[in-house]
Amino acid sequence: MSAPFLEVIDVFKSYFLNGKRIDVLRGVSVQIQQGELVSLIGASGSGKSTFLHVAGTLDAPAAGQMKFKGQSVFDMNDAQVAEFRNTKIGFVFQSHFLLPEFTAAENVAMPALVHREDRKAVLVRARELLERVGLGHRADHRPGELSGGESQRVALARALIMKPDLLLADEPTGNLDPSTGEGIHNLLREVNKDLGITAIVVTHNEVLAKSLPRRLRLKDGQVVDADTSGA
Numbered sequence: 001m002s003a004p005f006l007e008v009i010d011v012f013k014s015y016f017l018n019g020k021r022i023d024v025l026r027g028v029s030v031q032i033q034q035g036e037l038v039s040l041i042g043a044s045g046s047g048k049s050t051f052l053h054v055a056g057t058l059d060a061p062a063a064g065q066m067k068f069k070g071q072s073v074f075d076m077n078d079a080q081v082a083e084f085r086n087t088k089i090g091f092v093f094q095s096h097f098l099l100p101e102f103t104a105a106e107n108v109a110m111p112a113l114v115h116r117e118d119r120k121a122v123l124v125r126a127r128e129l130l131e132r133v134g135l136g137h138r139a140d141h142r143p144g145e146l147s148g149g150e151s152q153r154v155a156l157a158r159a160l161i162m163k164p165d166l167l168l169a170d171e172p173t174g175n176l177d178p179s180t181g182e183g184i185h186n187l188l189r190e191v192n193k194d195l196g197i198t199a200i201v202v203t204h205n206e207v208l209a210k211s212l213p214r215r216l217r218l219k220d221g222q223v224v225d226a227d228t229s230g231a
Protein backbone atom coordinates (compact mmCIF):
# COMPACT_ATOMS: atom_id res chain seq x y z
CA MET A 1 0.00 0.00 0.00
CA SER A 2 1.32 3.46 -0.81
CA ALA A 3 1.96 5.98 1.98
CA PRO A 4 -0.72 8.57 2.80
CA PHE A 5 -0.37 11.90 1.01
CA LEU A 6 0.02 13.86 4.24
CA GLU A 7 0.52 12.35 7.64
CA VAL A 8 0.73 14.50 10.76
CA ILE A 9 1.89 12.44 13.71
CA ASP A 10 1.59 13.48 17.37
CA VAL A 11 2.45 17.14 16.81
CA PHE A 12 2.89 19.47 19.80
CA LYS A 13 3.22 23.22 19.66
CA SER A 14 3.20 25.78 22.47
CA TYR A 15 3.67 29.51 22.64
CA PHE A 16 5.19 31.49 25.46
CA LEU A 17 3.54 34.77 26.22
CA ASN A 18 4.55 36.96 29.20
CA GLY A 19 6.21 33.97 30.83
CA LYS A 20 3.10 31.85 30.46
CA ARG A 21 2.96 28.74 28.29
CA ILE A 22 0.01 28.22 25.97
CA ASP A 23 -0.24 24.62 24.76
CA VAL A 24 -1.98 24.99 21.41
CA LEU A 25 -1.41 21.69 19.62
CA ARG A 26 -1.40 18.77 22.04
CA GLY A 27 -0.66 15.63 20.09
CA VAL A 28 -2.32 16.31 16.76
CA SER A 29 -2.46 13.31 14.46
CA VAL A 30 -4.29 13.28 11.17
CA GLN A 31 -3.98 11.67 7.76
CA ILE A 32 -5.03 13.26 4.52
CA GLN A 33 -5.23 11.34 1.27
CA GLN A 34 -4.26 12.63 -2.14
CA GLY A 35 -7.04 14.65 -3.75
CA GLU A 36 -9.00 15.27 -0.56
CA LEU A 37 -10.73 18.58 0.04
CA VAL A 38 -10.94 19.14 3.77
CA SER A 39 -12.25 21.93 5.92
CA LEU A 40 -10.80 22.71 9.33
CA ILE A 41 -13.14 24.38 11.77
CA GLY A 42 -12.85 25.28 15.43
CA ALA A 43 -13.35 28.14 17.85
CA SER A 44 -11.28 31.28 17.49
CA GLY A 45 -7.95 30.69 19.24
CA SER A 46 -8.26 26.91 19.06
CA GLY A 47 -5.08 26.62 16.99
CA LYS A 48 -6.30 26.38 13.39
CA SER A 49 -3.71 28.83 12.05
CA THR A 50 -1.01 27.24 14.18
CA PHE A 51 -1.85 23.85 12.72
CA LEU A 52 -1.84 25.19 9.16
CA HIS A 53 1.51 26.91 9.69
CA VAL A 54 3.05 23.70 11.01
CA ALA A 55 1.50 21.61 8.21
CA GLY A 56 2.85 24.15 5.72
CA THR A 57 6.34 24.05 7.29
CA LEU A 58 6.17 27.78 8.03
CA ASP A 59 6.60 26.89 11.67
CA ALA A 60 8.30 23.94 13.35
CA PRO A 61 6.52 21.92 16.04
CA ALA A 62 8.03 21.26 19.46
CA ALA A 63 7.56 17.56 18.87
CA GLY A 64 5.99 15.25 16.36
CA GLN A 65 6.43 14.33 12.74
CA MET A 66 5.01 15.19 9.40
CA LYS A 67 5.29 12.91 6.43
CA PHE A 68 4.58 13.93 2.89
CA LYS A 69 4.10 10.87 0.69
CA GLY A 70 6.05 8.92 3.26
CA GLN A 71 8.94 11.37 3.40
CA SER A 72 9.65 12.85 6.79
CA VAL A 73 9.58 16.63 6.34
CA PHE A 74 11.23 17.74 9.55
CA ASP A 75 14.23 15.51 8.86
CA MET A 76 15.13 17.71 5.89
CA ASN A 77 17.66 20.53 6.25
CA ASP A 78 16.50 24.17 6.06
CA ALA A 79 17.22 24.53 2.35
CA GLN A 80 15.36 21.32 1.55
CA VAL A 81 12.34 22.38 3.63
CA ALA A 82 12.29 25.76 1.89
CA GLU A 83 12.41 24.11 -1.54
CA PHE A 84 9.69 21.68 -0.48
CA ARG A 85 7.47 24.54 0.74
CA ASN A 86 8.04 26.68 -2.35
CA THR A 87 7.36 23.96 -4.87
CA LYS A 88 4.82 21.66 -3.21
CA ILE A 89 2.63 23.94 -1.10
CA GLY A 90 0.45 26.88 -2.06
CA PHE A 91 -0.85 29.27 0.60
CA VAL A 92 -3.84 31.56 0.69
CA PHE A 93 -4.35 33.73 3.76
CA GLN A 94 -7.18 35.89 5.04
CA SER A 95 -5.34 38.95 3.72
CA HIS A 96 -4.24 38.71 0.12
CA PHE A 97 -0.72 40.14 0.65
CA LEU A 98 -0.48 41.31 -2.95
CA LEU A 99 2.39 43.65 -3.74
CA PRO A 100 0.81 47.03 -4.59
CA GLU A 101 3.41 48.15 -7.13
CA PHE A 102 3.01 45.07 -9.36
CA THR A 103 0.18 44.08 -11.68
CA ALA A 104 -2.10 41.12 -10.97
CA ALA A 105 -0.18 39.00 -13.51
CA GLU A 106 3.17 39.95 -11.97
CA ASN A 107 1.87 39.18 -8.48
CA VAL A 108 0.69 35.76 -9.63
CA ALA A 109 4.05 35.15 -11.33
CA MET A 110 6.12 36.26 -8.33
CA PRO A 111 6.78 32.88 -6.63
CA ALA A 112 8.03 31.42 -9.93
CA LEU A 113 10.11 34.51 -10.71
CA VAL A 114 11.68 34.29 -7.26
CA HIS A 115 12.36 30.65 -8.16
CA ARG A 116 14.25 31.98 -11.23
CA GLU A 117 11.95 30.52 -13.85
CA ASP A 118 11.84 32.03 -17.32
CA ARG A 119 9.97 35.35 -17.01
CA LYS A 120 8.11 35.16 -20.31
CA ALA A 121 6.86 31.61 -19.77
CA VAL A 122 5.86 32.36 -16.19
CA LEU A 123 3.86 35.43 -17.20
CA VAL A 124 2.00 33.36 -19.79
CA ARG A 125 1.17 30.82 -17.07
CA ALA A 126 0.14 33.64 -14.72
CA ARG A 127 -2.33 34.96 -17.29
CA GLU A 128 -3.74 31.48 -17.83
CA LEU A 129 -4.28 31.12 -14.09
CA LEU A 130 -5.95 34.53 -13.93
CA GLU A 131 -8.28 33.32 -16.69
CA ARG A 132 -8.87 30.19 -14.61
CA VAL A 133 -10.07 32.27 -11.64
CA GLY A 134 -12.19 34.49 -13.87
CA LEU A 135 -9.86 37.49 -13.86
CA GLY A 136 -8.25 37.44 -17.29
CA HIS A 137 -9.55 40.95 -17.87
CA ARG A 138 -7.78 42.24 -14.76
CA ALA A 139 -4.30 40.85 -15.50
CA ASP A 140 -2.72 44.28 -15.99
CA HIS A 141 -4.45 45.95 -13.07
CA ARG A 142 -2.67 46.78 -9.83
CA PRO A 143 -4.10 45.55 -6.49
CA GLY A 144 -5.36 49.07 -5.67
CA GLU A 145 -7.72 48.75 -8.64
CA LEU A 146 -9.16 45.40 -7.56
CA SER A 147 -12.01 44.56 -5.17
CA GLY A 148 -11.49 42.37 -2.12
CA GLY A 149 -12.90 39.32 -3.88
CA GLU A 150 -10.81 39.94 -6.99
CA SER A 151 -7.68 40.34 -4.87
CA GLN A 152 -8.37 37.01 -3.20
CA ARG A 153 -8.76 35.37 -6.62
CA VAL A 154 -5.37 36.78 -7.59
CA ALA A 155 -3.93 35.41 -4.34
CA LEU A 156 -5.40 32.01 -5.20
CA ALA A 157 -3.88 32.13 -8.69
CA ARG A 158 -0.53 33.06 -7.11
CA ALA A 159 -0.82 30.05 -4.79
CA LEU A 160 -1.18 27.83 -7.88
CA ILE A 161 1.67 29.18 -10.01
CA MET A 162 4.21 26.63 -8.73
CA LYS A 163 1.74 23.79 -9.43
CA PRO A 164 1.60 22.75 -5.78
CA ASP A 165 0.39 19.36 -4.58
CA LEU A 166 -1.14 20.85 -1.46
CA LEU A 167 -3.14 24.04 -1.03
CA LEU A 168 -3.48 25.49 2.46
CA ALA A 169 -6.03 28.26 2.90
CA ASP A 170 -6.44 30.11 6.21
CA GLU A 171 -9.88 31.74 6.33
CA PRO A 172 -9.59 32.87 2.71
CA THR A 173 -13.05 34.42 2.76
CA GLY A 174 -12.84 35.87 6.27
CA ASN A 175 -12.67 39.44 4.94
CA LEU A 176 -15.28 39.04 2.20
CA ASP A 177 -19.03 39.42 2.10
CA PRO A 178 -20.92 36.09 1.91
CA SER A 179 -21.71 36.09 -1.80
CA THR A 180 -18.15 37.05 -2.78
CA GLY A 181 -16.89 34.39 -0.39
CA GLU A 182 -19.14 31.85 -2.05
CA GLY A 183 -17.36 32.52 -5.35
CA ILE A 184 -13.99 31.77 -3.73
CA HIS A 185 -15.40 28.58 -2.21
CA ASN A 186 -16.59 27.44 -5.62
CA LEU A 187 -13.14 28.15 -7.04
CA LEU A 188 -11.51 26.09 -4.30
CA ARG A 189 -13.79 23.20 -5.22
CA GLU A 190 -12.89 23.57 -8.90
CA VAL A 191 -9.17 23.75 -8.17
CA ASN A 192 -9.46 20.58 -6.10
CA LYS A 193 -11.49 18.73 -8.72
CA ASP A 194 -10.03 20.00 -11.99
CA LEU A 195 -6.38 20.39 -11.01
CA GLY A 196 -6.38 17.49 -8.54
CA ILE A 197 -4.86 19.61 -5.78
CA THR A 198 -5.33 18.37 -2.23
CA ALA A 199 -6.60 21.22 -0.08
CA ILE A 200 -7.16 22.10 3.56
CA VAL A 201 -9.37 25.13 4.11
CA VAL A 202 -9.61 26.75 7.53
CA THR A 203 -12.96 28.47 7.82
CA HIS A 204 -15.44 29.96 10.22
CA ASN A 205 -18.10 29.44 7.64
CA GLU A 206 -20.12 26.40 8.72
CA VAL A 207 -22.02 26.39 5.44
CA LEU A 208 -18.79 26.07 3.48
CA ALA A 209 -17.41 23.51 5.90
CA LYS A 210 -20.53 21.37 5.58
CA SER A 211 -20.35 21.58 1.79
CA LEU A 212 -16.86 20.07 1.64
CA PRO A 213 -16.33 16.29 1.54
CA ARG A 214 -14.55 16.10 4.89
CA ARG A 215 -14.67 18.26 7.97
CA LEU A 216 -11.93 18.36 10.62
CA ARG A 217 -12.32 20.17 13.91
CA LEU A 218 -9.62 21.52 16.19
CA LYS A 219 -10.69 21.10 19.77
CA ASP A 220 -8.72 20.86 23.02
CA GLY A 221 -5.45 20.80 21.11
CA GLN A 222 -6.42 17.86 18.93
CA VAL A 223 -7.74 17.41 15.42
CA VAL A 224 -10.77 15.18 15.10
CA ASP A 225 -13.00 14.23 12.20
CA ALA A 226 -16.06 16.34 12.95
CA ASP A 227 -18.50 14.09 11.15
CA THR A 228 -17.50 10.76 12.66
CA SER A 229 -16.55 11.89 16.17
CA GLY A 230 -19.70 13.90 16.81
CA ALA A 231 -17.46 16.84 17.73
Ligand SMILES: Nc1ncnc2c1ncn2[C@@H]1O[C@H](COP(=O)(O)OP(=O)(O)O)[C@@H](O)[C@H]1O
Pocket residue numbers: 015016017022024042043044045046047048049050051
Ligand atom coordinates in the same frame (compact mmCIF):
# COMPACT_ATOMS: atom_id res chain seq x y z
N1 LIG B 1 3.04 34.01 18.02
C1 LIG B 1 2.28 33.74 19.07
N2 LIG B 1 2.71 34.02 20.33
C2 LIG B 1 1.94 33.73 21.39
N3 LIG B 1 0.72 33.15 21.33
C3 LIG B 1 0.23 32.86 20.12
C4 LIG B 1 0.98 33.13 18.92
N4 LIG B 1 0.24 32.73 17.85
C5 LIG B 1 -0.90 32.23 18.36
N5 LIG B 1 -0.92 32.31 19.71
C6 LIG B 1 -1.98 31.83 20.58
O1 LIG B 1 -2.20 30.46 20.30
C7 LIG B 1 -3.60 30.15 20.30
C8 LIG B 1 -4.01 29.60 18.94
O2 LIG B 1 -3.89 30.61 17.96
P1 LIG B 1 -4.29 30.40 16.44
O3 LIG B 1 -3.61 29.18 15.91
O4 LIG B 1 -4.04 31.66 15.74
O5 LIG B 1 -5.85 30.08 16.57
P2 LIG B 1 -7.03 30.16 15.46
O6 LIG B 1 -6.39 30.29 14.12
O7 LIG B 1 -7.80 28.88 15.64
O8 LIG B 1 -7.87 31.33 15.81
C9 LIG B 1 -4.30 31.44 20.70
O9 LIG B 1 -4.53 31.40 22.08
C10 LIG B 1 -3.30 32.51 20.34
O10 LIG B 1 -3.47 33.64 21.14
Ligand SMILES: [Mg+2]
Pocket residue numbers: 048049050170
Ligand atom coordinates in the same frame (compact mmCIF):
# COMPACT_ATOMS: atom_id res chain seq x y z
MG1 LIG C 1 -6.50 31.75 12.66
